[in-house]
Amino acid sequence: MIAREIGSGRPLVALHGFGVDHRIMLPLAEWIGDAPWRLVLLDLPWAESAARGATVSSTREVAHGVLAEIDDHLGDEPFAVIGNSYGAMLARHVAHERRPRVRGLATLAGVFRPAHHERSVPERTVVHVESPVLDAAGDAREAFEEISVIQDAASFAAFQRYVLPGLRGADTTVMDRIAADYAIDGVPEERYPEPFTAPTLHVFGRQDDVVGYEDGLALREHYPRGSFVVLDGAGHNVHLEQPDVTGALFREWLARMDR
Numbered sequence: 001m002i003a004r005e006i007g008s009g010r011p012l013v014a015l016h017g018f019g020v021d022h023r024i025m026l027p028l029a030e031w032i033g034d035a036p037w038r039l040v041l042l043d044l045p046w047a048e049s050a051a052r053g054a055t056v057s058s059t060r061e062v063a064h065g066v067l068a069e070i071d072d073h074l075g076d077e078p079f080a081v082i083g084n085s086y087g088a089m090l091a092r093h094v095a096h097e098r099r100p101r102v103r104g105l106a107t108l109a110g111v112f113r114p115a116h117h118e119r120s121v122p123e124r125t126v127v128h129v130e131s132p133v134l135d136a137a138g139d140a141r142e143a144f145e146e147i148s149v150i151q152d153a154a155s156f157a158a159f160q161r162y163v164l165p166g167l168r169g170a171d172t173t174v175m176d177r178i179a180a181d182y183a184i185d186g187v188p189e190e191r192y193p194e195p196f197t198a199p200t201l202h203v204f205g206r207q208d209d210v211v212g213y214e215d216g217l218a219l220r221e222h223y224p225r226g227s228f229v230v231l232d233g234a235g236h237n238v239h240l241e242q243p244d245v246t247g248a249l250f251r252e253w254l255a256r257m258d259r
């Protein structure tokens with residue numbers, strides 16, 4: 001499940017969202033720059049590089065496989081973990097299950113309530129549209145319009161580079177099996193109620209109608225070293241629609257862990 005490893009230094013495990021692959025997390029490598037961290041990118045079972053022969057049928061099995069992969073790859077080495085969307089749910093699970101070894105946790109547009117009907121989400125709102133960009137998007141237009149709230153050239157270029165390859169390569173049969181049993185047993189913050197005291201970062205899109213932000217903010221007391229940031233002009237692809245601000249927050253989180 002290890003897709004790529006970029007850089008050198010302390011390991012930062014990155015877990016992508018549902019239906020995409022590790023490429024959606026590649027902007028992190030640019031944001032790390034010359035900081036003493038190496039990015040360990042995993043591909044989850046539906047990803048093109050991992051789907052062949054995948055037999056998992058629940059998120060519990062995915063979570064077990066992620067923990068096993070981290071343990072096998074890193075041994076006893078301390079690490080940080082960051083997750084996007086579905087990957088954020090897994091990242092929180094990893095951080096609590098391996099708490100003594102975890103330097104920090106970050107989530108980007110994270111799933112905090114697995115059941116869609118239980119999520120507190122805003123109404124669908126598109127903040128900015130550039131019609132020529134949509135007109136030129138071809139067969140990627142529908143997928144881009146469905147998820148994006150900033151529909152301009154920069155956002156579409158990021159979508160093409162980081163999101164679309166994973167969408168097109170995903171094994172929908174594997175995804176359907178996992179979607180039918182989507183939740184991890186127990187909310188990590190409830191299973192391990194003692195406050196998580198390592199530095200954390202939780203970034204949300206104000207216009208994210210997929211997972212929202214209220215459910216994540218409700219857990220802020222569990223993370224006394226946590227920064228919780230809701231960015232206007234961003235939806236579920238918050239780190240692609242607001243890359244400069246998200247990158248600055250990410251680098252500040254790295255600095256807090258370094259200190």
